[in-house]
Each structure stands twice: as structure tokens, then as C-alpha cells.
Amino acid sequence: MPPLLTFILRRVLAGMVTLLVVTIILFAISNLLPPQQRALMYVRGGNPETPPSASDNRIKTIIKQHGLDAPLPLQYIRWVVSLLQGDWGWSPTANQDVFPALLVRSRATTELTLYSLLVFIPLGLACGAAAGWWRGTFFDRGFRLAAYIGVSIPPFILAVLMLGIFYVNLYWFLPGRISDNFARELEGGKFHTYSGLLTVDSLLNGRPDIAQDALRHLVLPVTILSLYHWASLVLITRASMIEETSKEYLITAAAKGLPERLIYQRHALRNALIPALNTSALSAVSIVTGVFVVEAICDYKGVSFLIRNALQAPVMDLPLVLGFTIYSLLMVLVIVFVLDLLQAVIDPRYREGLRDG
Amino acid sequence: MKKLAGLLADLPGILLVCLFIYVALAAPWLAPESNILPRSSPGEPYRSQLSFKIGGPPQPPDANAVLGTNSRQDDVYYTLVWDTRNMLVSSLIVVLVSASLGMVVGLASGYAGGLTSRLSMHITNGFLAVPLITIFVIIDLIKRIAWKRLVGADYPPNPYAEVQAGSLVTFLFSFDSLMVALMLTNWIPYARLLNALVTLVKSREFIEAARCIGAKDGRIIFRHILPNILPPVLVLAGRDIGTIVLLQTGLTFAGFGGNSAWGSLLRQGMSWILSGTSFFSYWWVWLPATLMIMFYGVSWNLLAETFNRRLDPRRYGRL
Numbered sequence: 190m191p192p193l194l195t196f197i198l199r200r201v202l203a204g205m206v207t208l209l210v211v212t213i214i215l216f217a218i219s220n221l222l223p224p225q226q227r228a229l230m231y232v233r234g235g236n237p238e239t240p241p242s243a244s245d246n247r248i249k250t251i252i253k254q255h256g257l258d259a260p261l262p263l264q265y266i267r268w269v270v271s272l273l274q275g276d277w278g279w280s281p282t283a284n285q286d287v288f289p290a291l292l293v294r295s296r297a298t299t300e301l302t303l304y305s306l307l308v309f310i311p312l313g314l315a316c317g318a319a320a321g322w323w324r325g326t327f328f329d330r331g332f333r334l335a336a337y338i339g340v341s342i343p344p345f346i347l348a349v350l351m352l353g354i355f356y357v358n359l360y361w362f363l364p365g366r367i368s369d370n371f372a373r374e375l376e377g378g379k380f381h382t383y384s385g386l387l388t389v390d391s392l393l394n395g396r397p398d399i400a401q402d403a404l405r406h407l408v409l410p411v412t413i414l415s416l417y418h419w420a421s422l423v424l425i426t427r428a429s430m431i432e433e434t435s436k437e438y439l440i441t442a443a444a445k446g447l448p449e450r451l452i453y454q455r456h457a458l459r460n461a462l463i464p465a466l467n468t469s470a471l472s473a474v475s476i477v478t479g480v481f482v483v484e485a486i487c488d489y490k491g492v493s494f495l496i497r498n499a500l501q502a503p504v505m506d507l508p509l510v511l512g513f514t515i516y517s518l519l520m521v522l523v524i525v526f527v528l529d530l531l532q533a534v535i536d537p538r539y540r541e542g543l544r545d546g
Numbered sequence: 547m548k549k550l551a552g553l554l555a556d557l558p559g560i561l562l563v564c565l566f567i568y569v570a571l572a573a574p575w576l577a578p579e580s581n582i583l584p585r586s587s588p589g590e591p592y593r594s595q596l597s598f599k600i601g602g603p604p605q606p607p608d609a610n611a612v613l614g615t616n617s618r619q620d621d622v623y624y625t626l627v628w629d630t631r632n633m634l635v636s637s638l639i640v641v642l643v644s645a646s647l648g649m650v651v652g653l654a655s656g657y658a659g660g661l662t663s664r665l666s667m668h669i670t671n672g673f674l675a676v677p678l679i680t681i682f683v684i685i686d687l688i689k690r691i692a693w694k695r696l697v698g699a700d701y702p703p704n705p706y707a708e709v710q711a712g713s714l715v716t717f718l719f720s721f722d723s724l725m726v727a728l729m730l731t732n733w734i735p736y737a738r739l740l741n742a743l744v745t746l747v748k749s750r751e752f753i754e755a756a757r758c759i760g761a762k763d764g765r766i767i768f769r770h771i772l773p774n775i776l777p778p779v780l781v782l783a784g785r786d787i788g789t790i791v792l793l794q795t796g797l798t799f800a801g802f803g804g805n806s807a808w809g810s811l812l813r814q815g816m817s818w819i820l821s822g823t824s825f826f827s828y829w830w831v832w833l834p835a836t837l838m839i840m841f842y843g844v845s846w847n848l849l850a851e852t853f854n855r856r857l858d859p860r861r862y863g864r865l
Contacts, residue, residue, distance in 0.1 A: 207672075207675065210672070215684075218684065218687065218688060218691065219691075221688075221691045221692070221695060222691055222694070222695070226694070341843075341844065341847070342840070343792045343795075343796060343839065343840070343843060344796065345795070345796040345799045345800065345812075346836055346839060346840055349812065349816060349819070349832055349836055350836075352816070352819070352820065353819050353825035353832070354825060356820070357819055357820060357822060357823075357824060357825045358824055358825045364820070474674065474675060474676065474677045474678075475677070475678075477677040477679070477680075478677045478678045478679045481679050481800075481802075482679070482796055482797060482800045482802075483800075485800035485801050485802065486799065486800050493800075496679075496683060496802075497800075497801050497802060500683070500686060500802055500803050501801070501803070503700055503702070504700060505687070505690040505691070505694070505700065505701075507687065510683055510684070510686075510687045513680075513683055514680050514683060514684060517677055517679065517680045518675070518676065518677075518680065521675055521676075521677060522675075525675075
């Protein structure tokens with residue numbers, strides 16, 4: 190089997206084990222509630238302030254139907270099966286089924302995360318590698334200063350400043366996801382959803398004006414989210430580039446007469462990127478928390494919108510919290526997977542090591 | 547001369563931290579407690595009876611409200627002063643609890659070595675894969691479930707309803723979910739750091755020598771290993787006191803909950819900025835809070851930097 194395929198398979202397997210552990214923990218937590226209250230998960234509609242009482246026939250049928258009073262292992266399996274079938278329960282705070290609600294909202298979250306990763310990973314690696322290669326120059330000092338500022342400004346302070354300057358004073362970039370007049374058009378039914386990403390879909394629908402509007406709304410959250418991660422990536426890549434350039438194989442390469450451009454591209458760059466990617470995989474968790482916080486601050490209505498409502502509501506929203514937990518862990522797994530894949534593509538040792546054990 | 551330059555570099559961090567500690571201790575004199583109007587939850591900004599009035603736009607700074615009020619008539623100055631105390635205390639609690647938890651795990655697993663070390667580091671790395679916000683949401687859920695089972699009502703309790711809960715339950719529930727979540731994520735760096743350091747130090751000759759003269763495990767750990775690895779832990783802890791407040795304030799500002807009045811003050815100010823005509827027309831609703839939060843983070847970072855320089859004998863010689 191090709192090593193890359195083995196690598197992907199191993200990763201997927203490890204992810205499944207993680208999900209197994211997490212679902213067991215979540216199951217144990219929700220089992221602290223008696224079956225009558227867990228049955229409320231599956232009661233659709235109705236007023237959450239006045240839930241049906243335990244003697245209600247609906248509750249009794251739900252307990253029977255979902256096996257909520259069965260032995261624990263059996264109950265767990267039935268719960269996982271219903272998760273796989275897309276029945277994640279009914280959320281009283283969102284007033285709809287959890288799974289479709291998460292699915293619709295996750296489009297915005299995915300778009301924001303995707304653009305941020307696309308912005309800060311290439312830019313961070315490129316700037317850091319360049320600063321390390323031409324260290325001591327004006328160029329290097331500029332990037333280092335920017336990176337130090339980037340890691341020391343808390344993202345939410347940056348958000349206050351950027352929203353104040355670029356929205357209130359200059360009116361260049363806007364909070365939210367799309368302007369109101371386009372939002373009405375999107376719900377009109379003529380707009381086809383292909384990927385869920387507004388910027389891509391509007392181009393596929395032949396509407397560059399909507400894409401432009403969506404991009405205008407994306408600039409602020411993407412910048413706020415990316416700056417910190419860009420800055421720490423620059424500092425790490427710079428340090429590892431400097432370490433790499435002091436190694437002797439580069440002198441050998443130069444002695445053989447290899448032009449500087451090739452030494453940089455073929456030898457130094459590749460080896461310097463490896464530790465940098467390794468650390469950015471570690472920060473996947475903080476990216477996920479960051480996405481939700483930035484979404485909430487910039488009023489970018491993604492998954493954080495649902496969970497924020499649930500946290501502030503007086504009623505408990507068990508299904509939404511369970512769904513959110515699974516969703517956020519899936520996000521971490523996917524981001525770590527993508528970063529690992531990048532690393533495996535760059536570093537053959539990593540690939541081989543994964544095959545051997 | 548070199549020594550003087552070193553002292554000057556240390557000064558800003560120490561002075562700023564002292565200033566924050568002074569504000570926290572002197573809060574009752576700086577902003578008299580008798581002027582504070584009652585608040586309904588611990589994360590709410592403070593209102594002062596001197597500046598409070600019903601309705602109206604944010605009041606600019608004047609004699610009654612030194613730094614003005616926001617649109618809810620929360621007093622900016624009172625909130626900044628009193629929440630310095632709350633934030634300092636809560637970040638100290640979080641750092642103390644999480645650092646000691648992480649140190650126990652790291653010390654034990656590093657000293658035991660072998661399979662124990664590998665296994666506990668695997669579990670630690672498992673925790674590393676859970677985002678803070680997820681742990682926060684789960685803690686909130688557990689709190690609500692526990693309250694339902696123990697008291698039989700929804701959590702958070704309605705302030706007007708008579709709730710009968712035991713004193714232990716009330717004490718446990720007085721911990722903010724976000725604080726607990728921070729404790730549960732923040733021990734990981736300590737455990738990893740200590741595990742690595744203990745594994746290194748354990749194999750040095752002076753440990754061997756101590757064992758040869760018959761020292762017990764407890765003595766070796768506390769008299770020989772711990773003093774040698776404490777400096778980097780102190781640096782990490784110093785930095786964390788700042789970082790934790792930034793995280794708390796950020797999550798409160800984003801509207802997820804938490805007990806940072808600084809965060810909710812800024813949140814109130816934010817909605818006023820966004821609906822205003824210019825960023826600077828109501829500067830007092832955001833600028834003082836922003837500066838306070840930034841300086842808090844920066845000051846502890848500077849102090850940790852000082853620790854780092856002073857406690858590393860390889861760089862500065864013996865002190």
C-alpha cells in the first residue's frame with residue numbers, strides 16, 4: 190500500500206477512536222438525568238417553558254421507542270445509531286432539529302475557518318521563511334516587529350479596534366455575513382447552494398456582486414482570527430529557518446556550485462517548514478475556540494450563534510450541547526488531519542515513520 | 547552599568563504588576579463600596595449611585611463619574627477598579643489549582659518513568675485535543691444537570707424564586723463554569739513541562755548520590771528535584787495569570803458567559819460604538835477598558851520575562 194494511503198487510514202482510525210471515547214463520556218454525562226428528562230430531547234416543537242410531564246403518553250412512547258430505560262450498553266449503541274442516522278434530537282433554544290441546524294450554520298463556520306487557514310498558513314510560512322533566510326535585514330526586522338505585535342494583541346481587543354476603524358469610521362468592511370438586500374435574495378429560492386460557501390456559490394450562480402459582498406464581510410473576521418496564528422507561525426518558521434541555515438549540508442551544496450535560489454528552495458525551505466507545521470497542528474484547538482469567539486464578536490452567524498443562545502437560555506438544551514461538542518471535536522480532528530497531511534507531503538521521513546509504526 | 551540596564555529592563559513589568567495589585571487591594575478606598583448599586587450576577591459591570599440615572603446616552607467623564615458611563619449607565623471607573631480585584635483573584639485561583647494539578651501529574655509520571663509516564667502523557671495529550679470552549683460548554687451542561695438533580699429546578703436559578711440548596715452545593719456552584727474550564731485545560735502545559743524536566747533531572751549524578759546515602763523518594767522529589775525545576779514553572783505561571791484573564795475577558799466579551807465585568811463592560815461599549823457615527827465620539831466607553839485589559843496582559847508577560855532572565859543562572863551568573 191502506498192505510504193500516504195496508510196497514513197490517511199491510520200489517521201481516520203485514530204479519529205474514530207477519539208470520537209468513541211468522546212461519545213462515551215457524553216453519554217455518561219447525559220445519563221445523569223432520568224429517562225423522563227432525557228426523553229425531552231426527542232419532543233419536537235412545543236413550549237420549552239412548560240415541558241410535558243413524566244406521565245405524558247408522548248414521553249412514555251419516546252422512552253420505549255428510543256430504548257431510554259434499556260441496559261446502558263444497549264442504550265449507548267442505540268444513541269450512536271440515531272446520531273449516525275442524523276437524529277440528533279430537538280433543540281428548544283434553536284427551535285429546530287439539532288442536526289440540520291448545525292449543518293446549515295456550519296457552512297458559515299467552515300467558510301470562515303477555511304479562509305483563515307488559507308490566509309495564515311501560507312503567509313505565515315512564507316514570511317517566516319523569508320525573514321529567516323534574509324535575517325538581520327530591514328525586511329526581517331519589519332516582519333519580526335509585526336509578528337511581536339500580532340502575538341501580543343488579544344484578538345478581541347483587535348476586534349474592537351478593527352471594527353471601530355474599518356466599519357464605523359471608514360465603512361470599508363462590515364460585520365455580519367451578507368448584506369440585508371442580498372440575504373433576502375438568497376432566501377428567495379432562485380439561488381442554488383452547491384458547496385455552502387457563499388463566496389464560491391455566488392460565483393457558480395453567476396453573481397459576482399454577491400461574492401464581492403460576502404468577501405467584504407469576511408475580511409474582518411478572517412484578519413482578526415489569522416493575525417495571532419500568522420504571527421506565531423512567522424516566529425516559529427523564522428527560528429527553524431535560522432537553525433537550518435547554519436547546518437553544514439548547505440555549505441556543501443553551495444560548494445558544489447548550486448545557485449542560492451535552489452539551495453533555498455530545495456534544501457533549506459523544505460526542512461525549515463517541518464517543525465513549523467508540527468507546532469501549528471498543536472494550535473488546532475485554539476483555532477477552533479478562536480473561530481467561535483471571532484464569529485460571535487463579528488456577528489458572523491455560524492455555529493457559535495446556536496451555542497451562545499443555548500448558554501444564555503434559562504432552559505437546558507441537552508441535544509444542542511451534545512451536538513456542538515461532537516461538532517467542535519470533529520473540527521479539531523479535521524484541522525489536525527489537514528495539517529498532518531501537509532506535513533506528510535513535505536516530509537518523507539514523517540510518511541515512512543507512519544508506515545513503520 | 548550592565549547591571550543597571552538589566553534593572554531598568556525589569557522595572558516596567560514589576561511596576562505595572564504592583565500597580566494592579568495596589569488597585570485590587572485599595573479598591574474600597576479608590577471607589578467607595580457604599581456607592582455601588584446591587585448587581586444581579588457576578589459578571590455584570592458595576593453601577594455607582596453617583597452617576598446612575600435611568601436611560602439616556604453614555605455620560606462623558608465628569609466629577610461624578612471619573613471615566614464616564616456607558617449606555618446602561620454602568621460606571622466605567624468603578625467597573626475597572628473593582629473588577630481588577632475579581633480578575634486578579636480568579637486568575638490566581640485558576641493558576642494555583644491548574645499549576646498544582648499539572649505539577650502533581652508531571653512530577654509523578656516523570657519520576658515513575660516508563661509505562662506510567664507514557665500512559666499519563668497519552669492521556670494528557672488527549673486532553674490537548676479538546677478546545678476550551680467545548681470544555682466550557684460541557685461544564686455548563688454538567689452544572690445544569692447537577693442543579694436539576696440536586697435542587698430540582700433550572701440553572702441558573704431565577705433571582706426572584708426561593709431556592710433551597712445546601713451550603714456545600716451553593717459553594718460548589720459559586721465557581722464560574724469558565725473558571726473551571728480554564729482549570730481543566732490549563733494544567734496540561736505544566737504536566738508536559740514537568741514530565742520532561744523531571745525525566746531530565748532524574749538521571750543526573752546528584753540524584754544518584756542522594757539515593758546512595760539512602761534518601762527516600764519524597765525527599766528526593768521535594769529537596770532535590772523540585773528546586774531545580776521550579777524556575778521555568780514560575781515563568782509559565784506568571785505568564786498564565788495574564789493569559790487567563792485575557793481568555794476570560796474575551797469569552798465574556800463575545801457573549802458566551804463567564805464572570806469578567808471588564809468583558810461585559812466592553813461588550814456594552816461595543817454595541818454603542820457600532821451604532822455610533824465615529825469610533826472616537828464615545829471614546830470613554832471602550833478606550834479605558836481596552837487599555838486596562840491590554841496592560842494587565844502585558845504586565846504579567848513582562849514580569850514572567852523578568853523571572854526568565856533572573857532565575858536562569860546560566861544567563862546571569864549567580865545572584
